[in-house]
Amino acid sequence: MQLIVHGRNIEITDWIRQYIEKKVGKLERYLPQVQDINAELTYNATRAASDRYTAQLTMWVNGQILRAEESTGDIFASIDAAVDKMYRQIRRLKGRRYKSKRRAAAAASAEAEMAATLVEEIAGEEEEEEVRHIVRRKQFTLQPMDEEEAIEQMELLGHDFFVFFNPDTDSVNILYRRKDGHYGLLQPLLA
Structure with a gap:
């Protein structure tokens, strides 16, 4: 020193x-x-x-x-x-x-216990497929607006995505925020 x-x-x-x-x-x-x-x-x-x-x-x-x-x-x-x-x-x-060392050791032992429990459960029971349910339904009115208005509306709401009716393409579009901060636009087509 x-x-x-x-x-x-x-x-x-x-x-x-x-x-x-x-x-x-x-x-x-x-x-x-x-x-x-x-x-x-x-x-x-x-x-x-x-x-x-x-x-x-x-x-x-x-x-x-x-x-x-x-x-x-x-x-x-x-x-x-x-x-x-x-x-x-x-x-x-x-x-x-x-x-942090104690937490890491505790987490490792907890993971080992959890893995052992999972192996026992899987071996002891038949495989059951988990059924997923829709827990919420929401209806809303689609407002006709262009992409710039949709971005503005999404920002005002503070959401990560926004569904709107695009009169330019005459279809429903989904606007979303990407991880890089830019926006993405989904334009679904009927098959």
Whole structure:
């Protein structure tokens, strides 16, 4: 791990550098794959007295960047607060990784159980074909309109498709939104 300490409007004394190394060194225990840590300390005389010292920590871990910034009236309190914030970010980062591994393992075991249950059901029973039913019927009046009006009407309704009577072709057309954002037009023909 490489620790770089910068100071803006503040002199970085050996005492401050050792304090940062001690505090940030503890972070390495939780993430041993840390590549670089950059600590920037700033003194701003124009701010309120309670926000004069700012500590900003930036950490690079396997291509991800973690960043924490805190401002207080004391440089050491700012460092402590920034390190605490970084601890929380590390906990979230590691928690996400652990939870996703747990979820993947749970999903794999659930899939295995479900597959075993399916095999048992298929072997134990005769194959039954699932009968699908129409659960809703809807009637509507076809309005004669051209393609541009149909696009406008479909957008106003917020639908992915629209059925209309096209007087130019003297037939019922179906307008639909494609995945690429453009539109498609179905023009059915009677056989």
